[in-house]
Amino acid sequence: MAQSFLTIQQVDKSFTRGSMTNEVLKDISLDVEQGEFISIIGHSGCGKSTLLNIVAGLTRATKGVVFLEGAVVDEPGPDRAVVFQNHSLLPWLTAYENVALAVDKVFARTKSKAERHDWTMRQIELVNMAHAKDRRPSEISGGMKQRIGIARALAMQPKVLLLDEPFGALDALTRTHLQDQVMQIQAELNNTVLMITHDVDEAVLLSDRIVMMTNGPSARIGEILEVPLERPRKRLELVSDRNYIAARAEVLKFLYERHRFVEAA
């Protein structure tokens, strides 16, 4: 059988401290095709970041395996770029230098200095940040920092882009703006994306499929919803689109009826 671009195969993850074992993920399997945009949604603490970290190679699965283009993932690598909720830019470097650092690391041998500069600028332009390229992180807004974080991730030309609530810390308007930008970039570059979100509208708007996780401990994939919406997608038109409304309702029902979050006593 042909293997998918990215395969998560029967992954379990538990964390052990002393005699206590916390079984976080149980039997997670997912096949992702090249160019797919997948959102992972589930209540707080169910193990979404843990799953993303396993794909990133930052955390080892207790059982099971992840394959990327047929190769086992067992360590971090530039073929999987991660963008976290809070930017992780180096404060003493400008926006340009933060992106250039990643470019130099990945393309030191394959691109000339001039090519690396052009490539860095291209990524900065993709996220509309050319005007602020010489500013340091402390001199730009949260949304701008996230844009540079995304540019830095894209600059590595990763096979998979891993987004861990990339817009979670932003105000609603900035968030809307960045979601549109990510959709545009996705249309242009056809990246394969795994994105964690808590935002149902964001998941429906951006994704080809939404992976809904059950509550932990031993969280599993409860359901996977295909989002039957043509691209390009326009948020204002979608508001009254029957498929959009139905997809949104499906995710909300999963989260708030079938797998309601019950705070531990």
Ligand SMILES: Nc1ncnc2c1ncn2[C@@H]1O[C@H](COP(=O)(O)OP(=O)(O)OP(=O)(O)O)[C@@H](O)[C@H]1O
């Ligand atoms: N390094 C670690 N050591 C021990 N336990 C951990 C570790 N990382 C995560 N956990 C535990 O695993 C569980 C899942 O955490 P995780 O951050 O993956 O959930 P999440 O779904 O991403 O949560 P949120 O939506 O709140 O960000 C939690 O109980 C957490 O305490």
